[in-house]
Every structure is written in structure tokens, then in C-alpha cells.
Amino acid sequence: MDGQKIKKLSEKAKKLPLLPGVYIMKNRAGEIIYIGKAKALKNRVSSYFRSVEKHLPKVYKMVENVEDFDYIVTDSEFEALVLECSMIKLHSPKYNILLKDDKGYSYIKVTPAPYSRLKAVLQKEDDQAEYIGPYMSSFVVKQTVEEANKVFKLPTCNRKFPQEFRKGRPCLNFHIKQCMGVCKGKISQKDYDEIFAQALEYIKGGGSRSIEAMRRQMxxxxxxxxxxxxxxxRDRLKAISKINEQQKVVFASSPEQDIIALQQGENETCAVVLKFRQERLVDKEDFILGGVGNLQESRLEFLLRYYTTRQDIPKKIQLDGEMEDIDIVSQLLSEQAGHKVEVHIPKRGEQLKLVEMAKTNAAEKLSQRTQRTGREVAVLDELARLLGLPKPPGYIEAYDISNIGSETVVGGMIVFENGHPLRKAYRKFNIKTVAGTDDYASMSEVLSRRFQRYLNPQQQDEAFDRLPDLILLDGGKGHVSVITPLLRGMGINVPVFGMVKDDKHRTRAIAAGGGEIAINSSRSAFTLISSIQEEVHRYSIAFSRGRHQKSSFEMSLTKCPRIGQERAAQIYKHFKTIKAIKSATAQELAQVKGMTRPAAEKLYEFLHAQD
Incomplete structure (x- = not known):
């Protein structure tokens, strides 16, 4: 980052007025790369050029490319918001959230007879099939096809009929009564065609009309x-009723609303919009926003970008978290929609469940792009919200001190990446500078040595070559208050928390510098933290026990004539394990550094004296 340029921009920002307005960031070529609004221009713009190294990656990259900025003063925050929306729509700056509607069209494909099938497809193919559509929403198409296949028990497998009648056992769908079992060869084409025609009528004619026709026929x-x-x-009508109950969510006062949730991954964020119309979920849209920073700001920016390009704005919008300027945004959307628009953040009840459903969908979308499950994405997002982290901690380091007596004090470091143990990055530390069993001092030594290796790498070690997103210590706020200033003094700016156990050695809370954060045992974050704490404890105590066993064995070797402490240490270093030492011949023992043939023979006799 060019220090002189930042200083110049900072001086210019200090001269801005403390008034609402819009600021316009430009690069060296004079192109607009970011547009934002501010309640007080001086404060907001100045913040970009202070402590630049602490900015989130996306903001840092934007500031790095800023060569100059301009601004427009407005009479109110509302006018600033309107102007910001208008200018972003006009200029499409690189570092603003820009939404592209790339959903395209979707179709319902009806494969040729005999034994036609229903499929959801994104485009027509050059074949003999019939296509129903196009539809704007792929979500609606997929939902409709799944619903029709379940209600009418149509086959969804890849078998070809009648060629593959009775050539294999029926699949799971038949056994759970979601398929009529055409593969058994007991359903005539005439009967199948009659059922399939009803399914097409159900899709083409609309559910209610089809249901009434089926009732009359029954x-x-x-x-x-x-x-x-x-x-x-009768069974078909029951199936339709059951599906409708599963899919229909009734809101006495809010038949039309949008549910919006953002799920943050390590490098990307996904926004999901669930659209409810006439008391039913009718569409889902998702957008990958890239590496956004502050979720409150991103939520506001997404909301504005999304609705300034659409005419269909419902009367209620439910959000998954806090957002600045809710009242101003509601006013702006109300003027655009021509009716009152309310923006809410539900805290309980059915609305909160819908928000959680939207977050789950966003997590699943991210999981498809990251090769991680939606649950893994969600648990890291939950942990980030619990601890107030700027992004989900994809790379977590945890530390524990263990000892069996004052002579075997050791430290263990484990790593969890994307919610899973990364065992190749585990590392062990022998405590070298602390006398006795001082856990705080021992933990300080371990963390100091680990990050000295990061700051001054003497040899390549992938476990020490990167900074974690989160550090967890097996201990309470005392450990946190000791380690946090130590790392800050080294210039390491990584969040540090402790893992607190109850009297039964089970995780009960997270320790922060100023106190504790309780964790509900039903939450996914609790399970992850418990797993990390158990793993770091297991790893550290196993190392401590190994050290104790080694120390005890070395001491026993010194009881053999001609074997002192130095030779005992060299023997263990050469063979690595007690089993290998006991299995060695006298000739192999003599090959140890500092050993003589007579000493090796004495040791061999000593080791096998009681065999």
C-alpha cells in the first residue's frame, strides 16, 4: 500500500463536512470503483484511510486502488440513500454489490410414449419430447415436477419401459410408496397413460381445477x-393435501412477503430470497456476492440492489439480522412500490423459522461451490455470529498444556479446517523456559514460539506459514487475558477465546477477555467447540504420557552399568520407541552414537535379564 497516497487521501477526507451525502471512489484512470452513502461524510470517508491494514480483504483491495474521491452533499440521509441507489445503478462500480439475473428460462419436459416421464430442464433439446413453458423460475418448475411425480407416483428412475420390465427389483421409491412400480410389469400402458394424463392436467390446468376433477371422478x-x-x-387426493400442508405457510396478516438471509463462507457470501405470494412459497432466488465484509453493511447494500431493479415489492420483508437505516430503507421502498413496505428482523415464532430456512438454503448453495456440506457452512457461520467475528473461521488453531509431573510439561497445537481436523498441521511443543507447572507461562511460551516461526521462518513448515482465523485456548478468561496482549505485542491480530469446562470436564462456555459466552448445548457451534476441546486435550495428554514414559525408561536404562543419562538419551533418540530398543541386537545397540561394544553387550544383557 502506497503510504504517501493514503496520507494525501486522509488529509483530504479530514476536510469533508460532517453532513450526509454520497462519496465516489475513483481509480488512477478516473473510473468510479465504489459509491457509498454517509450520515457524516468526514467520518465515513476518513475511516477508509485509517488503520488500512486492519480492513477486511475486499475493503483493503478497494482502498488500494483508490487514487481520488469526490462527494455530493445532500439535505438528509434519505436523499443520500436515494442518490446512492441511482448512481450505483448508473455506473455499476466494481466494488459495490452488483446483482445479475442469470436464472434464464426453465421448462417441464414430457418424454415421448410409451411410459412418458416428467422432468425439470433448463433448456429445450432437439428431440421428440414435449416441452411445457418457458417459466422464469427454475425453483417453481422443479417444485412442480417433484410434486406431480410424488402425487401420481410416476417413475423417476433411469429404467426404460417396457424393455426393462421385471429385470430388477423395485427401487426404494416403490417401497416408500412414492412410485407405482411400473418396473414390475403389472401396469398396462393404457392405465399408465390415464394416470399420466391426470398428472399433465394437474400441471397445465392448475391444482384446484385438477383436484375438483379427481373428486368428481372418484x-x-x-x-x-x-x-x-x-x-x-382417494389416496392421490390425500397426497396432494399432505404436500400442500408441507408447502403452504399461512400468515393471517402477511399473505405476501419476502424472506432474505445471507450466509457467509470463507471467501464468498450467498444471499437467498424466499418469495411468498398468496400464502405460499412460490420462488427462491440466490446470489453469490463474493467476499463481502461487514454483514450489516452487506445486508443493506444487497437489499437496495435487489429491490431497485424490481417492481414486485411485497408489503413485508423479513431479514436474518441487523441492518442500518431500516426506517429510511422502508421509506425508500414504500415510495418505489406505491404502498407501505415494512422491514422486520423476526426474533421468534414462524417468521424466525422461515428466516432459518432461508439461511439453510444459502448454506447449501455455498456448499455446492466449496465441496462442503451445508451443515459445515452453517456451523462456522453460527460460530462467527456467536463470537462476533467478521467472517466464518475456516482455519482454527487450538492449544492445550498438559503435564504428568513437572518434568513432562508439554503443549499441543491442533488445527480444524472447515470444521474438520487437519492432522498434518498438528504440532507438539516441549516446554523449555518454564520451571514447574505454570500453565499461563507455558501457554505463553507455546504461542510465542509458534508465531515467532510465522514472523521469522527458519525452515518451511506449512503449519506455521499461515495465520489462523481463530485461536482457541483450553482454559478460561485468565488464559485469554495473558495471551491476547502477548500476540498483539507481536503484531498478530487474530481473535483469541478460551474453552471453559464444567466440573465434569465438559465444555460449558467460551471465555472472552471480559467474561464468558454461554453456549447452548443444542447449537451446532457447541458440538464443534466440544470436538475441538476434546481433540486438543487428547492430543496434548497423549504427548505428555509419551514423554513421561520415555523419561521413566531412560532413567531405568541408567541402572545398567556403563549407561549414563547421555547414552540413555542417545539410545532413545536412535531407536525412537521402547519396543525398538528392546528388540535390538547387541550389534545394533553398538551402532548408537557414543556407544561401545562392551557397553552394548551389557545393555543387551540388562534388557533381557528377566525374559
């Missing part, structure tokens, strides 16, 4: 004593 079958066919239609 009554006709019953009057004509065709009870088996009447029962089939």
Missing part, C-alpha cells in the same frame, strides 16, 4: 362400484 367410480379405482384417487 365419486363416479364409487357409484359404479369400482372401489379399487376410487381408493386410488
Amino acid at each position: 365419486e363416479i367410480y364409487a357409484e359404479n362400484l369400482q372401489f379399487e379405482k376410487a381408493a386410488q384417487l
